Amino acid sequence: MRILVLGGTVFVSHAIATEAVRRGHEVSCAARGASGTVPAGAELVPLDRDEPGAIERLAGARFDAVIDVATHDLDWVRDALRALAETTGHWTFVSTINVYADTATQHQKTDGALLEPVTEPRRSAGGQLTPEIYGGIKVASENAVYEAVGERTLVVRPGLITGPGDNMDRFGYWPARFARGGRVVVPDAPEQPIQHLDVRDLAEWIVTAGERGITGTHDAVGPIRTLGSVLSEIAELAGTADVEPVPVAPEKLLEGGIVHWEGPRSLPLWAPSSHYGVVTHDPTPAAADGLVTRPLADTVRAALAEERARGLHRPRKSGLTPAVEAELLC
Ligand SMILES: NC(=O)c1ccc[n+]([C@@H]2O[C@H](COP(=O)([O-])OP(=O)(O)OC[C@H]3O[C@@H](n4cnc5c(N)ncnc54)[C@H](OP(=O)(O)O)[C@@H]3O)[C@@H](O)[C@H]2O)c1
Missing domain, CATH: 3.40.50.720 (NAD(P)-binding Rossmann-like Domain)
Known part of the structure; x- marks a missing residue:
């Protein structure tokens, strides 16, 4: 064609x-x-x-x-x-x-x-x-x-x-962050739905x-999962031996000026309940029409390989800097 x-x-x-x-x-x-x-x-x-x-x-x-x-x-x-x-x-x-x-x-x-x-x-x-x-x-x-x-x-x-090439850093932040190891701030919202x-x-x-x-x-859209299960799987696949996810209450994150989803001082994949509809569209019609979704592990491995190539410590458009994360962990 x-x-x-x-x-x-x-x-x-x-x-x-x-x-x-x-x-x-x-x-x-x-x-x-x-x-x-x-x-x-x-x-x-x-x-x-x-x-x-x-x-x-x-x-x-x-x-x-x-x-x-x-x-x-x-x-x-x-x-x-x-x-x-x-x-x-x-x-x-x-x-x-x-x-x-x-x-x-x-x-x-x-x-x-x-x-x-x-x-x-x-x-x-x-x-x-x-x-x-x-x-x-x-x-x-x-x-x-x-x-x-x-x-x-x-x-x-x-x-x-x-997946590979994400120019907003809305997913790669997590594999890169877990790969850096240590104490990692995660939103204490394990039951939040998410799809990608x-x-x-x-x-x-x-x-x-x-x-x-x-x-x-x-x-x-892909299958609907929980944020807790997605972050656990990313941590398992990408994390170092010393990685320790530290759940931080949404109220504390918001008080600290941390925003949902994307941008500076954000936690990617974290969504407010007012937007759960955006991350839970019915995936069955697209699947019936031929959309095949690969396992999350495949996406994590590809994103991690790219993050390693670009530098785990590079500045990102989305996510927390080490300094902001340290403030939250105090
Ligand atoms: N990322 C997500 O999670 C997400 C979710 C839902 C929907 N979408 C949609 O997915 C699409 C993303 O597309 P994308 O990843 O290819 O990125 P994009 O940032 O939307 O750029 C698309 C293309 O537009 C070209 N472009 C920009 N300015 C131009 C200009 N003045 N003249 C000619 N071409 C121009 C760019 O090439 P040059 O700059 O080289 O010209 C680039 O190849 C968008 O439609 C977005 O709305 C994205």
Whole structure:
């Protein structure tokens, strides 16, 4: 197949392009090349989607499948559709679990109520990209794809994506932290639900969907587990002999300015009960549609290998620094 990935230089879109090349497809990646390189065997079509009309250079090109990961710009989505929708067979839009309005109710499916679409293009909107605006832009983007491509549309809504190449450090923090050993602050929330999907499983499913013509809207999520069992397994696989997880009460973490999920002074994978719905979408429909999820151990080993290569002590976008952790352990 002739496949165009709008992206291809980092994490999710790079994994999709890698998998498509591995299966022998002819793969082009349209991106600036600023975030990284495209996989060996794929072609980079250099373009900047912020430049009005840039994607026009691809107009009329014939692709069997297009995969767009446009994160927060409706204009990007519209421009790509204008240039390519008519001449493309199958169109995948990578959306997000953040499109759902109800963040608390567990075991939702794709028929859950959505956020209001945010239709003003991000390029002109400016301002802070809150989860609501991010989700709203994704809702508007999904609508734009369905409008232009109709029944040939696949919308994929992933939850937390993990595995090699994670550019937000939302999972690798834990294998790296346990591998450094000693006393490790963990949230005292062992029963908190959590689900994730390895980026390689997501990529395999998206490429398969293009090959088989799978369409419609799907949550791309893995099995639901507890935070306690996930952290224990990571500690067992990655931890040194002297590792000692120290549960710290959520109230104490919050008082110390520690935030959930991601960012500086955060504990990745830790979620407030107001957001348990975001980490517990029903995984059975995607599994029935062919999404195969690998064991957590496989994700941990791959993330740990990458963390070791990048340096266990490197600064990270998410997690606690040793100094902040020491404060909490006093
Ligand atoms: N991470 C998660 O846990 C998670 C969860 C749910 C959904 N998602 C979704 O998964 C997708 C993640 O995609 P990703 O990992 O590939 O990362 P990304 O950070 O969304 O970047 C995607 C691609 O966009 C390209 N790009 C950025 N600015 C550009 C520009 N001005 N012109 C042309 N291309 C540009 C980048 O290449 P260059 O910079 O080289 O141009 C990159 O290849 C997104 O749709 C996100 O919403 C992620």
